[in-house]
Amino acid sequence: MRRRDFLRHAGLLAGTAPALGALAPTIRSRRAGTVDHERPRPFDPTSWSDVRDQFALTRSHIHMASFLLASHPRPVAEAIERHRKGFDKDPATYWGEHFRSAEPNVRAAIGTYLGADPAHIALTDSTTMGLGLVYGGLALRPGQEILTTPHGHWSTLESLNLRAKRTGAKVNTVALYDDPAETSVDMVVSRMRGAITDQTRVLAVTWVHSSTGVKLPLSDMAEALQDINSGREKKDHVLFCVDGVHGLGIEDVTVEDLGCDFLMAGTHKWMFGPRGTGLIWGRRDAWDALDPIIPTFGPSVGVWIGALPPDTPYITPGSVHTPGGFHSFDHRWAVGEAFQFHLDIGKDRIQQRIHGLNTRAKEALASMPHVRMYTPMSPSLSAGIICFDVDEYAPSDVVEHLRSQSIIASTTPYRESYARLAPSLLNNEGEVDRTIDAIAELG
Ligand SMILES: Cc1ncc(COP(=O)(O)O)c(C=O)c1O
Numbered sequence: 001m002r003r004r005d006f007l008r009h010a011g012l013l014a015g016t017a018p019a020l021g022a023l024a025p026t027i028r029s030r031r032a033g034t035v036d037h038e039r040p041r042p043f044d045p046t047s048w049s050d051v052r053d054q055f056a057l058t059r060s061h062i063h064m065a066s067f068l069l070a071s072h073p074r075p076v077a078e079a080i081e082r083h084r085k086g087f088d089k090d091p092a093t094y095w096g097e098h099f100r101s102a103e104p105n106v107r108a109a110i111g112t113y114l115g116a117d118p119a120h121i122a123l124t125d126s127t128t129m130g131l132g133l134v135y136g137g138l139a140l141r142p143g144q145e146i147l148t149t150p151h152g153h154w155s156t157l158e159s160l161n162l163r164a165k166r167t168g169a170k171v172n173t174v175a176l177y178d179d180p181a182e183t184s185v186d187m188v189v190s191r192m193r194g195a196i197t198d199q200t201r202v203l204a205v206t207w208v209h210s211s212t213g214v215k216l217p218l219s220d221m222a223e224a225l226q227d228i229n230s231g232r233e234k235k236d237h238v239l240f241c242v243d244g245v246h247g248l249g250i251e252d253v254t255v256e257d258l259g260c261d262f263l264m265a266g267t268h269k270w271m272f273g274p275r276g277t278g279l280i281w282g283r284r285d286a287w288d289a290l291d292p293i294i295p296t297f298g299p300s301v302g303v304w305i306g307a308l309p310p311d312t313p314y315i316t317p318g319s320v321h322t323p324g325g326f327h328s329f330d331h332r333w334a335v336g337e338a339f340q341f342h343l344d345i346g347k348d349r350i351q352q353r354i355h356g357l358n359t360r361a362k363e364a365l366a367s368m369p370h371v372r373m374y375t376p377m378s379p380s381l382s383a384g385i386i387c388f389d390v391d392e393y394a395p396s397d398v399v400e401h402l403r404s405q406s407i408i409a410s411t412t413p414y415r416e417s418y419a420r421l422a423p424s425l426l427n428n429e430g431e432v433d434r435t436i437d438a439i440a441e442l443g
Pocket residue numbers: 125126127128129152153155206208209210243245246265266267278
């Protein structure tokens with residue numbers, strides 16, 4: 001393929017790069033044009049019942065564990081179906097026509113949502129893939145160490161463990177709180193500060209802990225790190241790396257608000273993106289510290305085949321760090337619709353709604369003498385996950401009792417396990433109250 005052909009197909013010549021501005025009306029008009037015949041009324045994103053109607057989730061149960069894996073909302077399901085049909089009819093042609101523009105479209109939508117430069121967004125298949133790539137690939141000089149916490153998910157802890165086994169990297173651990181319900185910003189920041197040494201190069205944390213429901217005060221932690229880094233050479237800066245999967249899709253923030261250097265998240269939980277999708281966002285200069293592990297299929301291939309010059313601006317950190325190989329593109333290329341779905345509803349309204357439902361549930365639970373809460377009450381230290389115990393019941397018994405009342409909850413998959421609820425955009429006040437009533441019966 002000649003260079004010009006490559007660029008033309010890539011949609012990369014001036015004026016042809018598909019920007020989000022161009023994508024958004026397409027998504028909207030498709031959505032309006034393809035709603036099923038039983039329900040022709042267009043989606044009203046200001047109505048919570050309309051939001052719920054976008055999901056094919058069964059109505060026979062109350063879904064209090066929907067954050068585990070997304071049900072696809074209508075615009076996402078329709079986009080997947082559109083791509084699937086195209087691939088099923090003629091995979092080579094469909095791929096050839098779309099592969100150069102589809103991922104830039106997805107990155108543009110994510111960038112708008114996160115307030116991030118699309119060039120700094122890599123696409124992955126899950127949080128776990130992002131964590132593995134970042135913790136497996138961050139360059140450490142001799143003597144440099146990683147600091148983490150015991151509060152993270154297996155995917156963080158095992159990524160670091162694998163890294164330590166492969167390279168001998170030293171991983172230290174600091175508990176940022178003891179009793180999760182009593183967590184405070186000062187406690188988290190001072191414990192973090194106390195554990196950072198001159199050798200610490202990487203701080204690996206989880207934004208919202210699926211073990212306890214605690215949400216770390218990332219911006220306060222970032223401020224303290226800025227202070228520490230101001231006395232260090234750039235090559236020794238502590239890189240602030242975050243598993244963000246249970247904050248993304250809830251909190252109305254940009255990456256600048258968070259203040260981290262790398263954010264890894266699945267987009268198939270609270271974001272309602274296609275199952276099997278995720279992202280890594282990295283700060284401009286932080287990417288320099290990360291070595292790619294899996295070859296990309298991005299514009300670097302164009303350089304390799306001689307269709308693009310080696311200094312082409314289309315080679316971005318986000319493209320270089322997007323693992324290549326053919327993917328389930330019908331899912332990946334529909335990620336933009338999930339971010340647009342959230343933008344249509346409004347990030348601020350989503351944050352308010354999820355926190356509102358969670359506060360309602362937490363206040364009711366906290367008033368029950370037979371319930372012990374582990375998640376902090378404050379919305380500044382919690383998000384959409386509530387962990388608790390009921391006197392004399394194992395967490396699995398609590399979940400079983402709720403299931404007998406058609407309420408789907410979960411237990412935390414950790415050595416110390418609790419019962420867990422996750423009120424979300426798929427719930428309403430009545431469902432929260434029914435769930436609380438079912439737990440009250442156990443007293
Ligand atoms: C905090 C946390 N990180 C990572 C994961 C794994 O996410 P993914 O399925 O996107 O790899 C989970 C749960 O599945 C989780 O709770």
